[in-house]
Amino acid sequence: MRAMFVALALACVATARARAQQDAGPRPAVQQLQRRVLQVVQRTLGASDEQMRQLIEVNRKYEGERRALNQRDREARQSIRAEVLRDSLANEDEVSRMLDVLVNVQRQRLDVFVREQHDLARFLTPVQRAKYATLQERLRKKVEQLRQQNQEQRLSPAERRRLRQLRRMGDTTG
Numbered sequence: 001m002r003a004m005f006v007a008l009a010l011a012c013v014a015t016a017r018a019r020a021q022q023d024a025g026p027r028p029a030v031q032q033l034q035r036r037v038l039q040v041v042q043r044t045l046g047a048s049d050e051q052m053r054q055l056i057e058v059n060r061k062y063e064g065e066r067r068a069l070n071q072r073d074r075e076a077r078q079s080i081r082a083e084v085l086r087d088s089l090a091n092e093d094e095v096s097r098m099l100d101v102l103v104n105v106q107r108q109r110l111d112v113f114v115r116e117q118h119d120l121a122r123f124l125t126p127v128q129r130a131k132y133a134t135l136q137e138r139l140r141k142k143v144e145q146l147r148q149q150n151q152e153q154r155l156s157p158a159e160r161r162r163l164r165q166l167r168r169m170g171d172t173t174g
Helices: 002-022 028-045 049-085 092-120 126-153 157-168
Strands: none
Touching: 028 049, 028 126, 049 092, 049 126, 049 157, 092 126
């Protein structure tokens, strides 16, 4: 339950941070939520104030790359999903190209993860790094789950049924 709260809070911070960047500056509520999330992360990792300062720096360093990769991943999955929903009319070449994009994104994600772990190893213990990686993965999954739900709401009932069938069959694009 606590881990779910952390993941949800981190998702809120990521969304709030993006909105705050669009505005003139972060609002007090956003800043308060960010502080709260940092407290939860610090408590979960058992990190010192200095470790948290360094963690924030490393997070900022990779945030843009990670966001761009997530966007490319999302776009490729949406494209694949759209083609698969067309059944026999699906463009096989487009699906193949988008699958190649997904593989490339995963390779790049791994590269970012390796570089980030190298940076984190300078000030976090292996156990702290493992806990932090788990928090990040839960956050990524939760954000993607929320996006999927939002996207599903925009589909017609027939498209929703087809998408659910694909998910039950083990479709990894949704």
